[in-house]
Amino acid sequence: IGEIRRYLRDNSAIRVSRSMRDTAYKVLQVRDKYLAENQREPTVEQIAQELGIPREDVVFAMDAIVDPVSLYEPVYS
Amino acid sequence: MKTKANNEVTLAFPSRSSNEGFARAAVSCFAAQMDPTLNELEDIKTAVSEAVTNAIVHAYPDSIGQVVVKVRICPDQVLEVTVRDHGRGIPDVEKARQPMFTTGGEERSGMGFTIMESFMDRLVVRSTPGRGTTVVMRKRLAPRLKSGT
Amino acid sequence: MKTKANNEVTLAFPSRSSNEGFARAAVSCFAAQMDPTLNELEDIKTAVSEAVTNAIVHAYPDSIGQVVVKVRICPDQVLEVTVRDHGRGIPDVEKARQPMFTTGGEERSGMGFTIMESFMDRLVVRSTPGRGTTVVMRKRLAPRLKSGT
Numbered sequence: 001i002g003e004i005r006r007y008l009r010d011n012s013a014i015r016v017s018r019s020m021r022d023t024a025y026k027v028l029q030v031r032d033k034y035l036a037e038n039q040r041e042p043t044v045e046q047i048a049q050e051l052g053i054p055r056e057d058v059v060f061a062m063d064a065i066v067d068p069v070s071l072y073e074p075v076y077s
Numbered sequence: 078m079k080t081k082a083n084n085e086v087t088l089a090f091p092s093r094s095s096n097e098g099f100a101r102a103a104v105s106c107f108a109a110q111m112d113p114t115l116n117e118l119e120d121i122k123t124a125v126s127e128a129v130t131n132a133i134v135h136a137y138p139d140s141i142g143q144v145v146v147k148v149r150i151c152p153d154q155v156l157e158v159t160v161r162d163h164g165r166g167i168p169d170v171e172k173a174r175q176p177m178f179t180t181g182g183e184e185r186s187g188m189g190f191t192i193m194e195s196f197m198d199r200l201v202v203r204s205t206p207g208r209g210t211t212v213v214m215r216k217r218l219a220p221r222l223k224s225g226t
Numbered sequence: 227m228k229t230k231a232n233n234e235v236t237l238a239f240p241s242r243s244s245n246e247g248f249a250r251a252a253v254s255c256f257a258a259q260m261d262p263t264l265n266e267l268e269d270i271k272t273a274v275s276e277a278v279t280n281a282i283v284h285a286y287p288d289s290i291g292q293v294v295v296k297v298r299i300c301p302d303q304v305l306e307v308t309v310r311d312h313g314r315g316i317p318d319v320e321k322a323r324q325p326m327f328t329t330g331g332e333e334r335s336g337m338g339f340t341i342m343e344s345f346m347d348r349l350v351v352r353s354t355p356g357r358g359t360t361v362v363m364r365k366r367l368a369p370r371l372k373s374g375t
């Protein structure tokens with residue numbers, strides 16, 4: 001029970017910044033893939049559709065990462 | 078009684094349905110200053126979405142009017158969101174707040190106010206028929222633990 | 227000369243530095259309606275950030291004042307962003323717009339207006355000393371290809 005409670009607490013305490021970094025990482029992946037395949041930039045709507053999230057979330061996520069390089073560092077490597 | 082806010086923003090936009098998503102996103106961008114959890118932010122977004130949708134669909138049913146959203150960060154991790162319109166108003170607020178009550182026909186659930194009430198801690202609705210409606214919602218976020226473990 | 231906007235939003239907030247990030251995010255959430263590319267969005271955010279920072283640090287150097295940002299979506303994929311303050315104003319706008327000109331000391335680059343000019347298509351600056359400053363920026367986004375490929 002303590003285990004579950006701890007899990008729930010940790011889980012519900014996920015900060016927005018962390019989740020946004022996650023989304024931002026996916027957004028950049030979709031962008032890079034699209035660019036490689038089409039030789040042009042995808043629009044926000046195209047990215048949103050690919051990820052199944054609202055346009056605003058794409059934009060919001062990109063705002064959460066000031067330094068795109070740092071995205072690829074600790075959490076995902 | 079007005080609590081002093083530590084920070085606040087006012088958004089004003091026409092009652093177009095495309096602005097519902099904007100309002101929801103803008104409120105959550107602003108609330109992000111409070112370092113909410115994802116769950117808290119989802120609750121806030123859901124409540125804001127209901128209130129703004131009401132202003133768009135009920136306040137100005139056949140026209141475009143102004144919707145004003147004010148977001149205030151108050152002491153003790155309290156977020157206050159006010160959604161105001163100058164639309165047709167609500168004749169009987171108590172009745173309108175009942176679960177399942179709707180004047181909107183088939184496609185409306187009548188659960189908007191109930192959702193605002195359950196996702197926020199406090200809901201005040203003031204309305205004058207022919208003059209408009211003001212919805213004030215408050216939510217106290219869980220105190221932030223100092224990070225470390 | 228004012229172009230008719232298809233949609234617009236007004237944001238008003240106190241000149242706290244924490245609101246710079248909010249303004250940038252809110253403008254880009256709104257501009258998302260135009261379906262921009264990430265590059266276009268970056269340009270817009272950079273320009274908005276410079277203009278809002280100026281209102282925060284230069285317009286109200288020792289106090290907190292109101293900053294108003296208006297975002298308009300105009301025909302032909304034109305985005306217009308207006309940043310207005312009622313702060314101390316700029317005595318010589320032409321001089322202030324020169325690259326490297328700053329009254330801000332060491333930590334300022336004097337490149338704010340130059341950045342706004344280069345990331346947007348048009349920049350108009352109006353200012354009255356003691357009364358405030360209005361910066362209007364416009365950018366035309368690339369025409370959208372119809373999707374299908």
Ligand SMILES: Nc1ncnc2c1ncn2[C@@H]1O[C@H](COP(=O)(O)OP(=O)(O)O)[C@@H](O)[C@H]1O
Nearest residue numbers: 131135136173179180185186187188189190210
């Ligand atoms: N801003 C408003 N202006 C006018 N009427 C409103 C407004 N908000 C709510 N109402 C009225 O209250 C009723 C209940 O609202 P709500 O609980 O959100 O359910 P629903 O929107 O599904 O009808 C609406 O059907 C409408 O008659």
Ligand SMILES: Nc1ncnc2c1ncn2[C@@H]1O[C@H](COP(=O)(O)OP(=O)(O)O)[C@@H](O)[C@H]1O
Nearest residue numbers: 280284285322328329334335336337338339359
């Ligand atoms: N909103 C404003 N209110 C008052 N002065 C301003 C404002 N914006 C810019 N200025 C003046 O113009 C100068 C140049 O601005 P900018 O090009 O952004 O460079 P910087 O901000 O690095 O000084 C500033 O140093 C300041 O003197």
Ligand SMILES: [Mg+2]
Nearest residue numbers: 127131189190
């Ligand atoms: Mg409703």
Ligand SMILES: [Mg+2]
Nearest residue numbers: 276280338339
């Ligand atoms: Mg500057």
